[in-house]
Amino acid sequence: MHSLYQSELAIARGLSPGVAALTHLSSILRSVLQSAAICAIEIVHQSAPATEHDWELEGYLDRFGQPSDGLPIEVLDHLVPAIRGMVSRQYFRGWFETSDAGDPPLVSALSEWVRFRNQRLGHGVVDAPTSALWSEKTEALIMRLLAVDTGVLPTSTKAGLHIRVGDIDVRITTPLVIDERPIVVTKVGPSRGVWKLHAQLLSLHNARVLTVDLPATNVFVADGVRPDKFRWTEVPSSDGSKLVLHNIPGRQTSTFVGRKRELEKLVDWFDEMTDYRPCLVFGDGGFGKTTLVLEFFNSLIEGEDEIKAPVPSIISYYTAKRTRWSEDGLIHIKGMSEAMEDSVRELMYCLRPVLSREWYRAEGRALVDKAAGELRAEGFSRDDVLLIIDNTETLATSTADAEALGDFLKHVARSIGRVVITSRRRELLAAEPVPVAKLSDPEALTLIQRLGDVYGAVAIKQSGDAKLRRACEQLMYKPLLIDTLVRYVARSSSSVQEGLDQILRKTNDELLEFLYEDAWQRMLPTVQDVFMTLVLLVTPVDGKSVGDVCREIGVQHAEFQASLAETYFATVVDHGETYDMEIVELAKEFFRQKKKRLVGHDAEKLEKIATRVDKLATERFEIAKNYRQDRVADAFRSEFAKAAKIATFKKDHTGARELFELALQDEPLNAALRERYASFLFRTIRDAAAALPVAQAAVDLDPKNADAHLTLGLILYKQGQLGPGDKSIARAEELGKTTALCMLRRAIARYHAVARQPYARSSSRLLREAEQFIELAMRTGNTKDLYYEKNRKVAEKYAAMISALRSRISRREASADNAPEHA
Incomplete structure (x- = not known):
């Protein structure tokens, strides 16, 4: 990026001294500072361990929603010492140091520029002498920033933006260069669930406004720590907000167009609370069944859909897959029954972070009945639960399987809750049908025009409506094919007709292979190795196994994810801290063919890596299967503790108290268990005197347990001890309570x-x-x-x-x- 900024600096020097030159120099400085600040954030996010700076980093990211000129200086002032301490001591020399020529530190000089900008350039009057003086000062500041050797601004390559800090190479996922020009960021924020960067090109002649989607791995998009599979969301509605526990993936596109009739059918089915028939969304491949369903349910949890029926308390999303972990290790799902049973087990993760062996021993209707009983015990009715099962056509390959699938889904709908399924077939079950066919002519035209704007496809934007309508008609009004055409035209700078010729002469399989080859050629060789290794794995492909492969091959996980986001290789279901990835069958065969073309020792190397990753995954599962990530799970590890919890739900308080005492004899050093017992005595039994020593013991065993301090504080308050209670509450606040x-x-x-x-x-x-x-x-x-x-x-x-x-x-x-x- 240094050369790009030098070019703009040369243009500014060619302007007559005055306000015009000062204005363009200020834009250059603004862009340089934003780029340096965003790079610093990405360096910390990708390369530094979790630190005490993380919570401030989140605040800075939020402020990029409306970035001021002073924000990048604040970010750098905070992160320069952090990066020097954790990554490289030589990072950004001159930020705090006086230059060899005796100039003040950059942070001081830039703070002076911000004050001038606010007082004169932004909100005051700039006269000729002032503009001449500050043109010189601003140019000098830009030159000092560009003179920093490495680590501050990235280098632009065919593979993207990279920055070298010490011994670490960081891939910058934020698009700081667009159309071979630097940008000035005007806003970063979500739009309908998809994060976008709004910017202007740094250009004296055409500073056009543009908007680009940010990849899921980008630092602005990444959330904090969330529960493993399910997360709570506050859903607004006409009768007040409601908390919903769900694992719904994000929208698949930010350019959703049309489908009004299909969305209305989903709303009508949803509002019929007395009808527990499943809802079947079906249609040919490429018409956007999954996209439609995810659009509807994301709009639902965001409060955008106008529905009459109450929102369910639990919404579980499951996509058909062929491998899974169980208490007995890795299992390959061979038949329809096992896969459908796994959809019920997926739902049960809403109640517990890890499923015990008994959930894998139960099968068929017994499993459904067990899940229904567990949900009722937790206070959930059928109206509170909704299951989404995606791609059911992969589960049943024969008529007998299809009939069994219909019977299973019918029993799930009767016993557990409402069910939505997507399939390429019209499944054999009594369901509310929502056929998804081709787009209408106006919808297709709107889609291709919007995609042309999003991807910057010049030929699409310059074509008339009639020409674009003919193109959509030739592509059978399929959203997938329309998207493919626009992407191809944007990347190849070809005409619309050339793009159509490339697509229409291919069969369905050849078309997908064409898409794969195009994406494959744009990937780094190391990322290609990751994909070829993933299809060799025996274990399920998820965020952890992908991370293991990336580490073994020597590529950053974020770089692999950014490459994946630009392809049709796989579908990804985000679970917060990790994700599941399903590579489509044709892509698997494509990767296998690529591997066969490798020379012997290269192919053998990938096979050895796959073996090591499989072994790591197996060891990780053995360690983690009894692990609990939250305080409730930590408390209820033993059989006595679990029995005490069940007795509490059943309001058998005498039995629960006895079981808690037995559990403490079994685990006397379990601070989380003591905190739960103290809470039971205090809140349920209302025996503060008995609860006090139990809560005090919990604090003594784990002084950093925020819940224990909070419970102790409440008990002390109950006994009239305001001073000691305040101390416990203050300690709970220090440890994380709001x-x-x-x-x-x-x-x-x-x-x-x-x-x-x-x-x-x-x-x-x-x-x-x-x-x-x-x-x-x-x-x-x-x-x-x-x-x-x-x-x-x-x-x-x-x-x-x-x-x-x-x-x-x-x-x-x-x-x-x-x-x-x-x-």
């Missing part, structure tokens, strides 16, 4: 303290503190917090109760003051 929650608990404790002794001398002070804490709780609440809505309602309730209590005390005091004196 400020809003802790402020709310402090306020509630003070309300009850005053309610017990309303006319004590401390009552007035405690009520003032309670009001302040309630105000802080409501002001600091985060709408993304799982319990935001519940805590807000509790805060509003206690705000009214505190006000009422204060009024009652004031009336009593006023009455006492006005009472007549007796002789």
Whole structure:
């Protein structure tokens, strides 16, 4: 990128001294700083271990939604020392150091430029002498930034943008160069679930506005740590918001067009709460069945669809696959029955992070009945559960299998909840049919025009409506083929007719191979090796196994994911911390053919890597199958603990208490179990005296357990010990509990303290503190917090109760003051 900026600098020098030159120089400096800051963020994100800076990094990423000129300087000022400490000590020399010529550190000089920009260039008046002076200063700043040898700005290659920091090579996933020009970022944010970068080209003659999709691996897109398979989402609706537990993948496209009739049918089926018939979305390959279903359910959880029926509490998405892990290790799914049973097991991950052996011993209807019973025990009815099963045509290859599939789905719908399936066939079951056929002529025209804008296909944008309609007609109005045409025209800079000729002369298999070959040629050799190794694996292909292969071959996982996002090789189901990947059958054969063309020792090398990765995956599963990732799972590891949990659900409190005591004898050092037992005694039995020593023991065993400190604090409050309770709550807040929650608990404790002794001398002070804490709780609440809505309602309730209590005390005091004196 250095040469690109040098070219722009030469153009600015050719301008007459004055405001015009200063304006363009300021744009160049703005672009250089943004690029350097984004590269620093990507370096930390990809190459540095998790640090105390991470939470601030998230704040900086959010601020790129409306980036100011001072933001890149803040980012660099924070990350330069972090990168020097964790990656390379030589990173960005001159940022804090005085130059050899005696110039002040860059951070100081740039801060001065921001102040000038805000006072004069942005919000004031720039006269001729000032513009001449600051043109020189701005040019000098740009030259100093470009003079930094390596590690600050990336190098542009055919494979993308790369940056070298010490011994580490980092691939920059943010598109900082478009059409061979640097950019100025104007906004980064999501649009209908797809993250986009909005920018302008750094050009004096054509600074056009553009928008590009960001890959799923980009640092702006990546979320924090989420649950393994299911995640909570607050879904707005007409009768108030609702928390939904789901594993729905994101939208497959940001250019969804048409399908109004099909979406209306899905809404009608969804609103018929009394009808538990499955919904069958079926149609030929390439028409967008999965895209339609994911569009509908993403709109549903985002509150965009107008539906009458309540949103289910649990939505489980499952795509047909052929291998899975079980308690007995890796299993190859041979028949329809096993695959369908796995869809039910996938649903049960909403209740527990790891499934025990008993879930793999149950089969068929017994498994469905077991799952239904477990959901009922947790308080979920059929109305609360919805299953999405994708690509069912891969499960049944004979008439007998198709009939068995229909029977199984019917039993699932009757016992567990509502079911949506997609298939290329009209399956043999009584279902609400939603046929997905070709796009209408207007829809196809709109799609091809939008895709032309998104991919920058010049020939598409320059073609008239009639020509584009004919092209869509020749492609049978299939969204997949239309997308293929536009991508090909954009990449090859060919005409629309040349693109059609390439596509139409091929069979379906040849067309897919054509798409694969095109993508294959644009990949680095190391990424090609990853794909050829993946098809040799025996283990299921997921984020962990892909990461193992990338490490063995020597390619960054993020680089592989970025290459995958540009292909039709596989479908990916994101589970937060990891993902599942299903490579399509034709792509597998394509990779196998590529491997056969390798020389002997290269092919043998990939086979050895696949063997090592399979071994690693097996060892990892053996270690992880009894592992629990959250405090509840940590607490209920033993059989006695599990039995205590079940007894609690059944409201057998006497039995639960006895089982908790037996569990503690079995695991006396399990702090999480003691915290759960203390919570049971305090919240369920309402025996604070018995709960106190148990909670104190939990804190002593694990001083960094935020839940234990919170529970101890609540118990101390209950016993009237405000001071010690405050200390425990403060410690819980330090360890991660939200400020809003802790402020709310402090306020509630003070309300009850005053309610017990309303006319004590401390009552007035405690009520003032309670009001302040309630105000802080409501002001600091985060709408993304799982319990935001519940805590807000509790805060509003206690705000009214505190006000009422204060009024009652004031009336009593006023009455006492006005009472007549007796002789």
